[in-house]
Amino acid sequence: MSISIKDNRNDAGKTFQLPTLLQRRTGPMTRELVLRPGDHGLGMTHDSMAADTTTTATCGFCATGCGLRLHLKDGEAIGLTPETAYPVNLGMACPKGWEALRVLDSPERATLPLLRDETGKLSPIEWDDAFSKFCDGMKQVQSEHGPESIAFLSTGQIACEEMAFLGALARFGMDIRHCDGNTRQCMATAVTAYKESFGFDSPPYTYDDFEQSDCLVFIGANPCVGHPIMWERVLRNPHNPEIIVIDPRRTETAAAATQHLQLRPKNDLALLYAITNELILRDFVEHDFVQNHTQGFEELRQHVSQYDLATVCEEAGLAVEDVSAAVEAIGRGRAVSLWWTMGVNQSYQGTRTAQAIINIALITGNIGRPGTGANSITGQCNAMGSRLWSNTTNLFGHHSFTEESDRRKVAEALNIPVEKIPSTTSWKYDRIIEGIRNGEIKGLWVVATNPAHSWIDQGDVRELFDQLDFLVVQDMYKTTETCSHADLILPSAGWGEKEGTFINSERRYGLLKKVRHAPGQALADFQIFRGIAHRWGVGEMFAEWTSPEAVFQIMQRASRGQPSDISGIEGYEQIDRCGGIQWPWSADHASGGFEPEQQRRLFADGRFFHEDRRARLIVDDVSPMPEPAGEDYPIVLLTGRGTVSQWHTQTRTRQSPLLRSLYPNQPYVEMHPRDAAELDVEHGDLVRVRSRRGHADATACLTHSVQPGQVFMPMHYECTNQLTLSHFDPHSGQPSYKDCAVRIEPVLTSDHD
Template sequence: MSIMDPSNLGSLIHQKEGHLTRELLLSPGGFGLGKIPEKNLPDSTTQMVCGFCGTGCNLNIHLKEGEGICVSPTTEYPVNLGMACPKGWEALSVLQSPNRAISPLVKKSPNHWEPVDWDTALSLFTRKFKGIQQQHGADSVAFLSTGQMVTEEMAFLGALAKFGMGMKHGDGNTRQCMASAVTAYKQSFGFDSPPFTYQDLEESDVLVFVGANPCIAHPIMWERVMRNPHSPEIITVDPRKTETAMQSSLHLQIYPKSDLPLFYGIARILIEQGAIDEKYIQEHTEGFQEFADYVTAYPLERVIAETGLSQAMIEKFADLIKSGKRVSFWWTMGVNQSYQGVRTAQALINLALMTGNIGRPGTGANSITGQCNAMGSRLFSNTTNLLGGHDFLNAEHRDKVARVLSIPTEQIPDQNSWPYHKIIEGILAGKIKGLWVICTNPAHSWINQGQVRDILDRLDFLVVQDMYHDTETAKFADLILPAAGWGEKEGTFINAERRIGRVKRVKRAPGQALSDFSIFKLIAQYWGCGEMFSNWKSPEDVFQLMKQLSKGQPCDFSGVEDYTAIDEQGGIQWPFPDTETQPPAPQRRLFEDGIYPHENGRARFIFSEPSKMPEPPSDQYPFILLTGRGTASQWHTQTRTRNSDVLRKLYPERIYVEINPQDARAQSIQPNDWIMIESQRGHLKARAFITQSVQPGQLFIPMHYEETNQLTDAVFDPHSSQPSYKCCAVKVSTN
């Protein structure tokens, strides 16, 4: 069987991904370790958190003469318990790619860059950006950051750009994955507070996954589900029959973007049947009666019509929630990446609140984070939130941050940054002339790719700071700064369950590449604001500042002594204030006391009328395109995973499209045919993979391939500004 043949994709996924945990993924010989030649046997071992997804697995890094040579999963770490997915096994190999950026590069002509030294590169950086600001104003330069760097570097970048360089606008690629969950939590709870711990996956008797495919996207979390001793009911809500749906007790294969009316209808049924926790509602929430009145507009007939589900399926869903003693609700990109992602996330929060399924083992309204340090970015990137989860608009917060950092309060902006899409629009409008892109790849990942590439090409000066010189965005850069990757620098990540974990330097960065921290330190000196950061000597110095910034916040981790304490305790979940006298338990959840971060201590029921699909299918474009994860061996834009020989063998090399057999027959499409998929914005060719996984009238293309976002529509959630990647209208042709 050819691994690259899309006609064999179903069996390939079954063999390579569907049984991840028992065979390939978890066995020490499965990926990257194998048998080590005796002359290369490790002479010591250290541990640190993986740098791919937000699960936050811990890896043993086996060292030879101080350099990491191979990895194995850490057995006793409370996240992964001795497991790793293919990406974790290959974490070190991607550092050795020939595509690494090893010196600063300056564009001399189209498609031609020449290496320069750091002095030349940073002198050019400073001269160009200062010149743009002098000519067009301080807000004519912006930055786009990431959920991939260590938290200390994020904090340094945000402080340098906003406080030192006078930039008004900066956002991160977490806007693409977690913004809707962040906004939902802030509005409903009063703070961005994912309440769960991974132990809840093993303690629920009913688990509801919405727009989430953890079998593929978060396989170690799925393994935690498989360890659940309670024979749980597993419910998947997804238009596509994903690997997770195939393993579920109940798959609700809804019409795309009909999840919001479904959850309102379920709420109506539970209220009518008295299957709610009235005591919890009365003591810990507000706005329930208004919510209960609102959902009377969602009788079964309406929910059936809008979702395409049968009455029996809907009633069974409600019965399983009603009968469950420990019900947990989990969601990820299928909810967040939507034009109504915030309200959909809040519909799940409402179900958890009204049934009292929060703050107890096995419960919660739980957003599964995408990137390895999205939680760190959400708290400390200094983009749309002030450092430490503070508010740029709050004078007391600005004073506190200024005091901790020993800078004048006037250095801190009193206005919010533009979100990501406004920055892109600002370039198009000629308001932003210079852009600094750090450790992210918008020319691949941003929605409506053709437009964003045209926009990037309009900049007066584009700087890309990355560990690889050949990313899609780097091809537009005027200046490329070579950065160290995971494993080549120090710092911390914060995972999806709020656990702070360590990242360590176990390899030397190649050539002249430097850690992002060192690059920021140098830029501060060249810019002339180095004195502002004179105390920022090392990542651990910044960690101590972050502790002070978190103090008094819901995310307070001022009780974490230092990096050594994080190592010794197997990672530490926030909150852990310095008022605590004992080391924290290894698994902790929020809201056990029913007190929420709103001033009155209550959670809020928030709801609104569902919006219409911005671009529904039509006679000209009769299909709905769905996008999402492909395999457990691929990651986002494949910037790293395509640099592993092992990982590349585990997924189809060429882009493919899933199409239902009924549609394939109607279009005379055979397996492996090259077919054209076209939207109003662009087109691509893909190999046809004929499967019942997608419903008639729908297509699915993995997000990892460069071409995918040529099709997607630049539509955004009005509350979170998150792009809606998951549905747009397309047509299919065979010529």
């Protein structure tokens, strides 16, 4: 059998190195051609035998980070199956993963740069003109309104290397001071909680812990829908574990739990303090661990003593005996893991709630051992990459802008003058939005995110976008709500059309591979940033940034000595060979010459990242709900994930006919039958959900999954954030999407607008 190889890549005219091959015999008459790990999906042809060609890559939907086996023909992916050997998903995939290729084939794809003319019409232009329009437009805004008048909003959706390029280009090359990512909407609370409690943003767990626990506690988390492969790992647990769910809604996860504490909304912090108090009173404290590895136990003990179990249960709408049973399960558990996600993070007191979870793990000694941990489940596919590498509110590699030693270290790693690194951090997302309102921000660059759909109090941000002098949107699709406000649209490649790395929830670097050509003239975000750097006049500053893997090597240099050190990774080839590599994997780790273990936890030695190596036990006062239900708006609106087939703003999932068939295409609102009866509303009726900020029409879905006085709407529908209240956690700056006051009105068909 003879084999010919050709290079099909054409990003920005770049020449790429040809791949090497491994031949693996699969039968007496066939050979399977397998891309050597690190070849990243380059095209290949063969002349006489219908050989299958496959490669593996990390899924690009959520931060579970599943491995997918991509089936190639003439170098192009034509199908996929779950990768059975990948340590994350072990041969499983959710509907979104199965449809990852389908969503690339959409008439809504942005295939040419588009410029809005004087009449308001978007017309195609060439890339050379697009780069000029971008640079001239942003420089004009800076000239007229000052150097700090432009900002960017980035994402957890692009590769680490692209985030690194964007952040370095903007902060060090273009002198953009203010920038943030949409990870502010999902993970900022967990980041802040970990940094304050552990000394670094450091989720301690590995997915094997789902299978090793004898007691799992989920707070504001519905992995059955939000992270179904993680839930599959729970179902593989051989220990018949106790599963406790703390959630105001009877979610799919709660329905499968052994205990569901269905509390009233925003009583979670008080409840966790009451549980902590009971653990202390019943002496379920690991005293040696607390004494040797934590700081602040006495302050914690005194603070939580105010939260009497009976009083808190009455306020939360819970039975004392139910909470007492949960306390016993946690206290007597051999290996207890506590998990949270957006139900905690997206709260006005989310940071302190997350730290209350961390406190429970620490005082009971459930940290650093198999099946334990205070574990934040990440949302977006590369939210952790954004946390480490986006150069927004943290300096490159999770260093500090305000520390001179950190600035010098990063400057040396990037081979740039230290004077180019600012000594002040950026505004947070909400402050950037306020900057538009105040006329401080007049130019905005939005990369791979859709804030005109996803930002809290949606109507307000849409009006503000129209006040900008220059709005540039860089996206796969030209039809997003944010694109409708753009002056310039830059078409970008999506997952499967470019390469780089993602970091999943358990700190695992996985590979994103190019297995398809982007449509039309769409370019990888990496190549767009290269073009902008050249046209802005700072190409020499980024002369070393020639490819994603070259940037990965720069990232490795910058990571040395950090808790997230990756200096020991041998490159993309090793990441691929190992099925991903969890950080940290330093040069010291690798010095023994062996491969990284697949399942590695943090804090097994009880040493944390504060200078004294002790974790902090942090408490605070409980705050009342900013907009409680009242006479005019008597219902509390809850929001969250709808079905396993929906994702975020549906920018991608709506491109798949299969995924659209698996969830209601029209907005719906879950109501308790008692509330519906009072309004003379029946199942399937159209109702209007109205808040002080706007209204949304939705189909009434009568269910006991919500309690009387509460309704639930999925976050994915465009109308949901027309209702939400613009309030934020004071420590993390994360929006509090999960609670606001609404009223429900029946809608006659003739009244529907």
